[in-house]
Amino acid sequence: MPSTRLTYETRGALAPLLLMALKSAEVGVVVKAQDGSYLYASGLPEYFPQITLPGATDADLFEDDWHDQILEAQDEVLRSGQEVVLELVKTSNKQYSACECTVQRYESAGIQSVLITFVDLTRERKREDTLKALLREVSHRSKNLLAIVQSIASQTARTSDDLGFFLTKFRGRLAALSSAQDLVTDSNWRGANFRELAMHQFLRYVEKGDTRVSVTGDDVILSPNGATHLGLALHELVTNSVAFGALSNRAGHVHLSCEGDEEGCFSVIWDEDTGTVHDRTLSEDEINGINGKKFGSTVLERVVPAALDGTADYDIRPHHVVYRLHFRSA
Template identity: 35%
Template sequence: MVAYKALRALANTEMALFAQDEGLRYLWIFNGEGSWLELAANGKRDEDFLAPEKAQQCTELKRKVLATGEPDRFELQIMCGEVTRWFDIRLDADRDESGAIIGIIGASLEITEQKQREATLKTLLRELSHRSKNLLAIIQSLASQTARHSITVPEFLVRFRGRIQSLASSQDIVTDTDWRGAGLADLITLQVERYAPDGMRQVLVSGPDVYLSPTAALHVGLALHELAVNAASYGALTAQIGIVEIQTKFTEQEGQRCLSLTWHEKNGPHVDQDRNTRFGTSTLERIVPNSVSGSAELSYRHDGLHYHLMIPDTQFHMMQDKVAATQV
C-alpha cells in the first residue's frame, strides 16, 4: 500500500522510474510519458528509440554499473523538435535476494528549466564581466587624464570625483533599464540640472529623444557633465541671462544615419579658449566621439561655447512616443 501511494505521488512529478535486465532490455517503465522514455517499451533497448550517440552514452554507463555494482549518475541531453531538453539520470544495480546483480534500476528527472536558468546566469555573468571591464577601463582613463591635467592633488580630487559621480549617475540609468541603455532626455536632465543654479530654467532642450546604447549613455553623459561643469564655472550658467540650448536632429554622415547633438551657450561671459585646453577638451573632442564611433567639434564663438557631436545609429534607437520641443 505504501509503495502504491508513493508511485501515485510520483505520477504528479517530472520523475520517471525504470528497470532493465542484464541485457539492458527494459522490464518496466513508470511515468515515462513526456520524457526521453516516452518511446521506450518493455523488451526494448536504448538503441531502439534513442539517437545512436545518446544510446551509446546510456549503454556505456549502465554497463559500468552492471560491472561494478556502484551507483552512477549522468545528464542526458536530447532534442525534441527544435527544443533541447535535459534529464538527470541516476542508476543503481538491481540485485536478487542473494545479492547477485540481475539488472539496472534507475530514476530520471527533467532538469531543462534548471539548465536554462544556468545558461541565462552564465550569459549574464559574462555580460557583467564584459561591462565591468569596460567601466574599469573608462575609470582608468578618467584617472589618468585627470591627473595629467591637474596641477594639485585637491584639484585632481575635485575633478575626478565629479567625473566619477557623472559616470555613476549614467550607470544608474543603464542599470535601471537592465543594461539596455538610457533615454537622452533623461541623461541631459540628470547630468546638467545639478550644475544649473536655477535648475533647468536656463537650459532649453529641443528635438527628438532617442534611446542610447549603454556605451553611448556613459560617454555622452560624461560629455554633458564636462559641458555643464564648464558652463557653471566659466560659461552661460554663470550669468542670469545666460542660456544653454541643447538641440538634437537626425541627419546623415557618409551615408549613415546619425543623431546630431548640439550644445550652444548664449549670453554668457567671454571664455578664454586657453583656459579649457585641459581634460574637458580631450574628453569632448577625442574620448567621447571615439567611444561612440562618431565625430565631434568644439568651438568658441562670440556668443558662447559651441559643441557638436555626431552619434551613428548603431549607438541609439528611436523612442516613438518621445518627440519634444520643450523647455525642460
C-alpha cells in the first residue's frame, strides 16, 4: 500500500477524527506543556475531578496516592524515554475505581513533554472480582457436595449387608441428590420451591396425578442447602413407602405439607397411611423396615436434621408413619 505524506493541512483534518476515535474507544487523553500545565484534556473517566483548561496541573487531577504515582511515572518517562503503564486503584465504602494510565514522552519543536492516556478498568475489574467470587462459591459448594456424598456412602455402607444392597441404595440417594441440585442450579443458586422439589422425588416412583399422593401448604423457596438435604429426606421417605408403605398398594395415602414463617423457619410433615389391614400379620421384611434398617432412619433422624441445624421426629408404626422436620433455611 503506497504511503501518503501528511501535510500540515492533512494533519489538521485528521486531529478531530483521531480524537473522535479515542472517545469511541473510551480512551481519555491529557496533553501537557513543558512547564507541566495541561494544554488539552478529554474523555477522562467520570471519577476524576473537573479541571479548568488551560492551566490545570497534576495536583488538580490526581488526588492523594494517585498524584505521587503519576509524578513518579512522568519522571521515569522523561528520564528514560520509555512509556510507563500503571494502574490506579481506589477503593472506599461508596466507590471502587480502577484506571490504566499510559504515560509517554513526546517532542514538539525540540521541547520534550508528556502525554497521558486513560482507560477505565472499573467495569472489567468488577467483572473479574465477580468471576473470582463465583469460582470461590463453586469451589465451596463442590466441597460441600463431596462431603454429602461421602456421608451418604458411609451411612449406606453401615446399613448394608451386601454390595448389591449398597449399590441400589447408594445410587438412589445420589440420584435424589442430583435431582435436587438440578433445581438449585436452574434457579441460579437461589434455591428451590418446596412443591417442585417434592414432586421431583415422587415422580421418580409414581405417575403424575397419582391420587395416593397430596402435597399442600406453603410453596416456600428453600435455600440451596435446605433443598439438597430435604430432597434426600424425601427420597428416603418415598422409597420406604414404595417398598413397605402407602405406595406399595392402592389403598394407602401420603400427605406431605410444608409451612414457613417470615423468619425463615420451616416445618415439613410427612403423614402416611400405609393402607394395610390393621390386624394382619406383618412380614419379616416389614418388621425390619419398621425397626428402622430399611427406612433409612439414620439419614432421616441424624444426617438431614444435623446438616440443617434442625430437629426431626420420626414416628413409625405398622400402619402409620409420621415424619416431622423442623429447620431454619440457611
